[in-house]
Amino acid sequence: MKRLLLVLLLAVTAAVLAGCAGKPDSAGKENTGAVVVGFSQLGAESSWRIANTASMEQAARDYGYGLMMENANQKQEKQIDAIRSFIAYQVDVIVFSPIVETGWENVLKEAKQAGIPVILMDRMIETDDESLYTAYVGADFYAEGRRAGEYLKRKADETGAEKLRIAEISGTLDSTPMRDRQRGFMDVIGEDSRFEVIDSICGDFLRSKGEECMQTLLQKYGKDGIDVIYSHNDSMTLGALDILEKEGIKPAQDILIITVDGEKEAVEALKNGRINCVVQCTPNLGNSVMKLVKELKEGKPLEKIYHPDEGMFTDFDDPKDPNMEGF
Numbered sequence: 001m002k003r004l005l006l007v008l009l010l011a012v013t014a015a016v017l018a019g020c021a022g023k024p025d026s027a028g029k030e031n032t033g034a035v036v037v038g039f040s041q042l043g044a045e046s047s048w049r050i051a052n053t054a055s056m057e058q059a060a061r062d063y064g065y066g067l068m069m070e071n072a073n074q075k076q077e078k079q080i081d082a083i084r085s086f087i088a089y090q091v092d093v094i095v096f097s098p099i100v101e102t103g104w105e106n107v108l109k110e111a112k113q114a115g116i117p118v119i120l121m122d123r124m125i126e127t128d129d130e131s132l133y134t135a136y137v138g139a140d141f142y143a144e145g146r147r148a149g150e151y152l153k154r155k156a157d158e159t160g161a162e163k164l165r166i167a168e169i170s171g172t173l174d175s176t177p178m179r180d181r182q183r184g185f186m187d188v189i190g191e192d193s194r195f196e197v198i199d200s201i202c203g204d205f206l207r208s209k210g211e212e213c214m215q216t217l218l219q220k221y222g223k224d225g226i227d228v229i230y231s232h233n234d235s236m237t238l239g240a241l242d243i244l245e246k247e248g249i250k251p252a253q254d255i256l257i258i259t260v261d262g263e264k265e266a267v268e269a270l271k272n273g274r275i276n277c278v279v280q281c282t283p284n285l286g287n288s289v290m291k292l293v294k295e296l297k298e299g300k301p302l303e304k305i306y307h308p309d310e311g312m313f314t315d316f317d318d319p320k321d322p323n324m325e326g327f
C-alpha cells in the first residue's frame with residue numbers, strides 16, 4: 001500500500017512538473033499531465049511479457065501520463081487486489097491483462113460503479129456483460145492459430161508428408177492465447193487426415209516448463225514418435241529446443257517446430273534452421289492503449305476491439321530479408 005502511495009505521489013509530481021495540461025509536446029501528443037492509469041500486469045513469465053510491460057511504461061512517458069503498475073506474478077487474486085486499489089485511488093483509467101478469461105465480473109462491476117473505464121490489454125475476459133470493459137487492445141489469437149495451421153498444411157504439401165503426429169505445448173490453461181491459438185490451429189488442420197494431434201501438455205508460457213514438457217513428451221513417445229511440435233510461445237519453444245538438442249535430435253529437421261510470439265531469439269533460431277515457423281504476436285501495445293486513454297479523456301467514442309497487424313516468418317521465406325526480425 002505504501003508503494004502504491006509513493007507511485008501515485010511520484011506520478012502526480014511528474015505530472016505537475018510536466019507542465020500545463022493541453023500543451024502539445026514535440027510529437028504533437030497532448031501532454032495532459034494529470035491523467036493517471038492503473039495498470040495490472042499479469043507477470044513476467046516470458047520475453048513477450050517483459051517487452052509488453054516496457055511498451056506500456058514507455059507509452060505512458062510519451063503521453064505524460066502517470067502509470068501505477070502492479071505486477072501480479074501470475075496470480076489472478078493479485079490482479080483483482082490491484083484493480084480494487086486503483087478503484088480506491090480513483091485512477092482515470094484501469095488497464096489490465098487478464099491472466100485467465102473467467103473470474104473478473106465482480107471486480108469489474110465495482111470499477112463500473114466507480115465510473116472508471118477499463119481497457120483490456122493483450123487478453124480477453126469471458127462475460128455476457130460487455131459494458132464491463134470499454135475496449136480490448138491485443139492480438140487476434142485465433143488468426144495466429146490459423147496461421148500456424150496453414151503453415152503446417154503448406155509444409156505437408158511441399159514435402160508430400162502423408163502422416164504427421166503433432167504434440168502441442170500449450171500456454172496457460174483458460175487464457176485467451178491458449179484457447180484461441182489451439183482453436184485456430186485445430187480449425188485448419190483438424191479435418192485433414194494427414195495430421196494427428198497425439199497430445200497437448202501445458203507449459204504455462206514458461207521456458208522452464210517448456211523443457212519439462214519436452215522431456216515428458218520424449219519419455220512418452222520416444223525420439224521417433226513425434227513429427228511436429230506446436231508451441232504456444234517462444235519461451236516454451238526455446239526450452240524445448242534445449243532438450244531436443246541435448247538428446248541429439250535436430251529441431252526443424254527431425255521434428256518440425258512451430259512457435260508463436262516472434263522474439264529475437266526465436267527468429268534467430270528460424271534463420272539458423274532450428275525452428276520452421278514463427279507466428280508473430282506483437283508485445284508493443286502500449287502506444288495503442290495510451291492513445292485510447294487520450295481519446296477516452298477527450299470524450300471520443302471507442303471501438304470495442306483493436307487488433308495489431310501481425311504475420312509470420314517461415315522456412316519458406318528468405319532468411320536474409322531485413323524485415324525478418326524479432327522484438
Ligand code: GZL
Pocket residue numbers: 045046047048049122123138139177205232233234235260261281
Ligand atoms: C500473448 C500473450 C502471451 C504470449 C506469451 O499476447 O498473452 O503471454 O504469447 C506471454 O509469451 O506469456
